[in-house]
Amino acid sequence: MTSLRTRLPRVSLALASLAVLAACTGPSAAGPPPTAGTGGARPGGDLRVAVISHGTAGDAFWNVVKNGATDAGRQLGVAVDYHSDGDPGRQATLIDNAVAQEVGGLVVSMANPDALKTSIGRAVSAGIPVVTVNSGGDRSASFGAIGHVGQDEGIAGEQAGRRLRDAGKAKLLCVIHEAGNIGLAQRCAGARAGFGGAVTDLQVDLNSPTDVASRIGGALRADPEVDAVLALNPQVAASSVRAVRGASAAAVVATFDLDADVTDAIKAGDVLFAVDQQQYEQGYLPIVLLKLYRDNANTVGGGRPVLTGPGFVDRSNVDVVAEHAERGTR
């Protein structure tokens, strides 16, 4: 841990030489007044936490996580740095980087636990408390993390599938928007288990919205018996609604995760429900966990994941949730 004192001269130098970039620089929150440390976990003083996710830059979902982490940081007086890289190898490098910076806490999303094992191990052995978020909950404890905050993707998929079955649907299209993402594969597998009926996976490319809409439309035209589409991402949900309309199909659309478009579509009856994993909490809670661990030696979850989902948003509760989605916290 570095004290703010040693860092200040260089930081101010950096700020001065970088007046143009000043807006995007630096330790955001002034820490609480330093207090005398006692014992193993060093309470009080400056806490800097690095959040390292596997989201790609500009992803709406991860933006909410980032908002959660920075909001918590501001409220608790913790300096929060957010970094992300979708490539597991480079995500591992970012963790090494945070360890080299001797951060006071580390928050890592584990879409690919094996690739991060060595780096997380390095952080743990350097005495940096680690909280894993989002995915990788089953490996978290064995890697030495003090807790995991996330949603069990299999359970969430299963419940989504069951809800669609209960709505009387018989043939489901599960749209995967990111080829190598294990969490998405688990959702579709879960949906397959919960749905009971026929489930087909469809691969689309999230980076190309036209591709998403046309492929879903094609799948609906190719098999008119498909009566439900499960999107795993809000953008895909919007494209699915368009595709259903374009193909004049009778399929209902359900989705994972929220944004303002999805809440509007739920209000309008275009989307049946959204599985909400409340990822704001996945940004917010780890900062709280790390702060409590440092200041009060607390742990949360008793070795089990702290589940943030699945919550379900449908017509009954959409109005309240929509408000929050609009400001980027749901």
Added chain:
Amino acid sequence: MTARTTAPGTRAPDERTASAGPLDRLVRRPEVGALLGALLVFAFFSAVTERFLSPGGVATWLDDASTLGIVAVAVALLMVGGEFDLSAGVLTASTALVTAILSTRLGWHVWLALAASLVFALAVGALNGWLVVRTGLPSFIVTLGTFLALQGLNLGVTRLVTGTVQVSGMRSAAGYESAGFVFASTFPVGGTAFPVSVLWWVAVTVVAAVVLAHTRFGNRVFAVGGAAAAARAVGVPVRRTKVLLFTTTAGAAWLVGTIGILRFTSVQANQGVGLEFQYIVAAVIGGCLLTGGFGSAVGAALGALIFGMARQGIVYANWDSDWFQLFLGVLLLAAVLVNNALRRRAERTRR
């Protein structure tokens, strides 16, 4: 012609035969721009951040640069030879997948699996080269096709074999220890663990630089990339040279794929996409011309170093990562502009 007409003592020396000054000799080297850029980025982040220069910090950005640099150096050779390879990025994932599937699913010894994936990589490289020289199509198109095909194969085969989108469990495969020691271990320097990939990077750069500058093959590469027709006319085996360059690039991609799979012990089917541009960018920063015939291996290694230092330096500076790509883009443009200016100057002094 009987008399010499020049007045004695007044004639200016012929500029063509004049010896260039040390500065001119320096700017003629393709890697000078990259060297300046690397020094600039290094100085900048050393001053701005606290941990950039710490041993742990250096290990991080060297690591980032090394896996990029190994392929970038091979890509630089290929670009000097006048060709592109867009499939190199995805090939790093393909080779890792081949290794992982053979050793975790079929129970092969890791070294055997590595040999098989090397053969696979070289075959892909040779196919790229063969298609380019045989059809005369731009390598941009041919390797774009390979890029897409490999991407599809990666996903399709992985899902077919494992039922999911990643292959893991390398750690328990037979021979993992020794292979991991060669490709994915760390070595301590003053108490800090540096990844062995840095040594591979240095070795690949040295070999490539020597081959390019001091061997007959190196001369052929320059000739093939600068003026293929003329090269053919004087007996340079243009086709063989190009095919060899493509297989070299594929071999480098295999090396990086191997380092990755042994270090992370798992591989995702969608990995590697986008790396091909980073390789090309590193080579271009390093002074390679997009049109071939000019460039250097050391320059490409320096280009990768700039990439690694900038990418990790931004993290050390605690900048909001939203701005990362902007910074990288500006940096790359600046590096290329400096390169361009230096090259113009070099060409002027050469005439």
